[in-house]
Amino acid sequence: MRRKVAVTINGAKHEHEVEPRLLLVQYIRELAGLTGTHVGCDTSNCGACTVELDGHSVKSCTIFAVQADGAAITTIEGLANGTTLHPLQQAFWDEHGLQCGFCTPGMIMAAKQLLERNPNPTEREIRVGLEGNLCRCTGYHNIVKSIQAAAKVMAPGAERKAPAPVS
Amino acid sequence: MPEFQSPLPVTTSFVPEKKYPNHYPIATDRVRYVGEPVAIVVATSKAAAEDAAERLDIRYQPLPPVLDIEAALKKDSPVLHDDVGSNIAYDIKRTGGDIEAAFRDADVRIKQRIIQQRLIPVAVEGRGVVADYKKFAKTLTVTSSTQIPHFVKIWLGVILGIPESNVRVIAPDVGGGFGSKIRVYPEEVLVALASRRLGRPVKWTEDRNENMKATHHGRSQIWDVEIAAKRDGKVLGVRTTQYLDLGGYCSQFGTFQAIALLIIQGPYKLPAFDGRGVGVYTNRTPTDAYRGAGRPEATHLIERIMDLVAQEIGMDPVEVRRKNFIAPSEQPFTNLLGLTYDSGDYRITLDKALELVDYPEFRKDQVEARKRGKYLGIGFCTYLEICGLGPSVATTAAAGIGFWGMSVVNLHFTGKATVIIGSSPHGQGHETTFAQIVANELGLPLEDIDVVHGDTAIGPMGMDTYGSRSASVDGTAVYLSSVKVREKARKIAAHLLEAAEADIVYEDGKAFVKGTPSKAVTIQEITGAAFQPHRLPPDMEGGMEATTFFNPPNFVWPFGAHVALVEIDGETGATRVVRYVAVDDCGTRINPMVVDGQLHGGIAQGIGQALYEEAVYAQQSARG
Ligand code: FES
Ligand code: FES
Numbered sequence: 200m201r202r203k204v205a206v207t208i209n210g211a212k213h214e215h216e217v218e219p220r221l222l223l224v225q226y227i228r229e230l231a232g233l234t235g236t237h238v239g240c241d242t243s244n245c246g247a248c249t250v251e252l253d254g255h256s257v258k259s260c261t262i263f264a265v266q267a268d269g270a271a272i273t274t275i276e277g278l279a280n281g282t283t284l285h286p287l288q289q290a291f292w293d294e295h296g297l298q299c300g301f302c303t304p305g306m307i308m309a310a311k312q313l314l315e316r317n318p319n320p321t322e323r324e325i326r327v328g329l330e331g332n333l334c335r336c337t338g339y340h341n342i343v344k345s346i347q348a349a350a351k352v353m354a355p356g357a358e359r360k361a362p363a364p365v366s
Numbered sequence: 367m368p369e370f371q372s373p374l375p376v377t378t379s380f381v382p383e384k385k386y387p388n389h390y391p392i393a394t395d396r397v398r399y400v401g402e403p404v405a406i407v408v409a410t411s412k413a414a415a416e417d418a419a420e421r422l423d424i425r426y427q428p429l430p431p432v433l434d435i436e437a438a439l440k441k442d443s444p445v446l447h448d449d450v451g452s453n454i455a456y457d458i459k460r461t462g463g464d465i466e467a468a469f470r471d472a473d474v475r476i477k478q479r480i481i482q483q484r485l486i487p488v489a490v491e492g493r494g495v496v497a498d499y500k501k502f503a504k505t506l507t508v509t510s511s512t513q514i515p516h517f518v519k520i521w522l523g524v525i526l527g528i529p530e531s532n533v534r535v536i537a538p539d540v541g542g543g544f545g546s547k548i549r550v551y552p553e554e555v556l557v558a559l560a561s562r563r564l565g566r567p568v569k570w571t572e573d574r575n576e577n578m579k580a581t582h583h584g585r586s587q588i589w590d591v592e593i594a595a596k597r598d599g600k601v602l603g604v605r606t607t608q609y610l611d612l613g614g615y616c617s618q619f620g621t622f623q624a625i626a627l628l629i630i631q632g633p634y635k636l637p638a639f640d641g642r643g644v645g646v647y648t649n650r651t652p653t654d655a656y657r658g659a660g661r662p663e664a665t666h667l668i669e670r671i672m673d674l675v676a677q678e679i680g681m682d683p684v685e686v687r688r689k690n691f692i693a694p695s696e697q698p699f700t701n702l703l704g705l706t707y708d709s710g711d712y713r714i715t716l717d718k719a720l721e722l723v724d725y726p727e728f729r730k731d732q733v734e735a736r737k738r739g740k741y742l743g744i745g746f747c748t749y750l751e752i753c754g755l756g757p758s759v760a761t762t763a764a765a766g767i768g769f770w771g772m773s774v775v776n777l778h779f780t781g782k783a784t785v786i787i788g789s790s791p792h793g794q795g796h797e798t799t800f801a802q803i804v805a806n807e808l809g810l811p812l813e814d815i816d817v818v819h820g821d822t823a824i825g826p827m828g829m830d831t832y833g834s835r836s837a838s839v840d841g842t843a844v845y846l847s848s849v850k851v852r853e854k855a856r857k858i859a860a861h862l863l864e865a866a867e868a869d870i871v872y873e874d875g876k877a878f879v880k881g882t883p884s885k886a887v888t889i890q891e892i893t894g895a896a897f898q899p900h901r902l903p904p905d906m907e908g909g910m911e912a913t914t915f916f917n918p919p920n921f922v923w924p925f926g927a928h929v930a931l932v933e934i935d936g937e938t939g940a941t942r943v944v945r946y947v948a949v950d951d952c953g954t955r956i957n958p959m960v961v962d963g964q965l966h967g968g969i970a971q972g973i974g975q976a977l978y979e980e981a982v983y984a985q986q987s988a989r990g
Contacts, residue, residue, distance in 0.1 A: 237541070240573075245574075298964075299490070335488055335490050335544070337967055338966035
């Protein structure tokens with residue numbers, strides 16, 4: 200028994216008939232074709248699948264696509280403004296916050312929410328805030344540095360130095 | 367198994383007295399570990415395939431399992447492979463110096479068992495394979511999350527009976543490996559086979575549960591060690607046995623972990639070594655390379671030896687290390703197993719690390735803290751590592767394959783460069799590091815250099831990524847190709863400027879006659895000329911491209927000193943790392959940020975093994 204799901208992802212409308220057991224992450228990757236959102240475990244452990252759903256960061260492997268019906272979703276692909284990277288993306292680049300990059304989309308989506316709730320987090324608050332996101336490559340050190348750097352740029356009133364455009 | 371022209375590969379020559387039963391990609395009669403493929407279900411969606419797999423009626427006749435090394439070695443243990451006759455795959459010796467004399471002359475003799483627990487590599491991206499066999503053209507294209515596309519290409523051809531030239535393997539951006547994607551996996555063969563049978567593309571992605579069971583594990587070793595030492599702190603000899611749990615089958619590079627026996631000596635002047643390696647089959651997931659593959663085990667062993675001696679004779683562990691260090695004047699130093707270290711002053715990194723943690727002050731704090739019921743601990747590791755796999759002759763002896771590095775540096779008409787590398791990174795930053803090498807030699811802007819890898823169709827055979835080899839071996843190949851291109855550019859510049867080649871200076875992407883930099887030709891102009899034969903010297907071929915197959919003369923031997931300061935809860939034993947200082951000498955750092963990043967990750971995984979990780983098998987199945 201298929202059910203209709205209509206969502207907005209990064210501002211674009213998507214509508215599909217899906218099986219009720221289809222996970223949101225599979226919907227995003229396979230039906231919407233946005234493979235920036237990764238699957239590292241599908242058991243809510245790793246956070247690689249983190250996306251923003253109606254303003255909340257969620258693990259999209261832990262939600263059925265049908266539950267997201269009507270929602271507005273942002274994925275990693277929706278962060279950059281044209282060729283200008285989001286400050287978090289730029290900071291991960293500048294601070295070498297990724298190695299294989301597999302955890303990175305989830306890290307950035309989770310960090311975005313973290314900074315929205317707490318624009319000036321301490322190192323400890325960043326580490327605790329990202330407990331639900333696992334990385335096997337970086338030892339987290341530069342991920343924390345990246346988020347601290349992004350926080351500075353994103354802080355209300357901070358002077359935005361325009362990041363280099365992506366070519 | 368008529369579908370398979372060959373079993374899965376096992377690299378054997380390190381352990382010649384081997385007994386390796388044929389390992390086919392799918393269980394034939396017995397299932398020997400949880401995670402071994404037993405059936406393939408192909409469907410049009412993951413959910414449908416899982417539904418169908420649940421409906422398969424597979425009946426197992428339970429056999430008594432062999433769940434650890436000690437059980438496997440018992441006389442009356444069930445035997446995994448009847449044709450081997452016991453659970454021992456190999457039993458080898460690696461020795462040097464006079465071990466009997468060492469123990470005879472010793473003041474102290476210490477015995478210790480050291481466990482290297484079983485670990486699961488857990489790259490955050492699991493394995494995934496897409497195979498597409500084209501029936502008419504008889505070509506196979508496989509996209510796989512692998513560290514070794516070139517090896518996978520060869521072995522898919524061999525196992526499935528397809529000419530190698532008809533197989534293409536693509537390893538796109540791979541989400542981490544740490545050794546776990548270093549082998550030709552059963553699933554790569556099976557997915558390719560399914561595609562050949564069905565005549566359409568077939569995809570398989572492991573989930574985390576499968577990854578934990580079917581992707582190989584690491585370590586899983588027992589080390590028994592006997593130490594002979596003098597009261598003055600000098601270590602005279604080490605006798606040791608490495609019992610290595612190979613798992614249900616010997617994985618492709620499973621025996622490579624026995625390389626530990628060659629380098630236990632580390633940065634120390636050990637007079638005698640008597641090493642034995644025993645490979646053991648158990649009903650567990652095969653083990654193979656994981657973050658260092660045998661080398662961390664060797665380091666851990668010799669560092670524990672230093673600490674045990676210090677404890678036994680009541681000397682500062684730092685002093686014991688200093689007493690045993692090879693002196694810089696003895697470099698290049700040939701160790702007991704015939705390997706020659708190129709250089710190293712091991713005192714410098716240690717001194718620097720001690721200075722950073724303020725060692726004397728720490729010792730005072732430690733005493734004070736103890737009075738207040740707090741336990742502060744300090745751990746040292748003054749390691750030496752065999753890296754840069756490697757020189758072809760030596761690696762053939764050690765690993766059964768002659769390694770080398772490969773690069774192609776190819777300049778386009780407009781002076782942009784494509785650089786093909788033989789290694790296949792999965793997070794090590796080769797695109798950046800290798801582009802820097804080319805930029806440095808040719809004076810090209812970084813953004814004009816495109817480093818490509820991980821596709822067997824784009825260039826000659828490469829040796830892929832593992833064994834801390836990429837920067838030193840393929841990086842050198844990139845350097846050498848860049849130099850060849852630069853030399854050609856100088857020749858063309860001399861022709862264009864109507865000067866003698868000896869008078870041409872090449873600097874920052876420009877060539878000019880010595881003394882007249884204002885009349886320079888740029889590398890872009892030179893390259894443009896290279897594709898117009900009428901502008902070239904009469905005996906020169908066109909193009910600006912160089913290929914290098916680099917066979918290094920030796921391994922590289924980075925070293926360093928790591929110090930961990932920890933706080934231990936006296937009641938629970940819970941340990942917290944308060945500070946960790948690493949001082950490493952890896953030679954020239956091409957990109958310091960990338961080097962630091964590798965260290966951060968390695969340290970985190972090391973702390974993981976020390977304090978948090980272990981793969982444990984229940985001694986009884988749920989059914990008893
Ligand atoms: S894939 Fe969703 S938490 Fe790991
Ligand atoms: S960068 Fe590889 S898992 Fe985080």
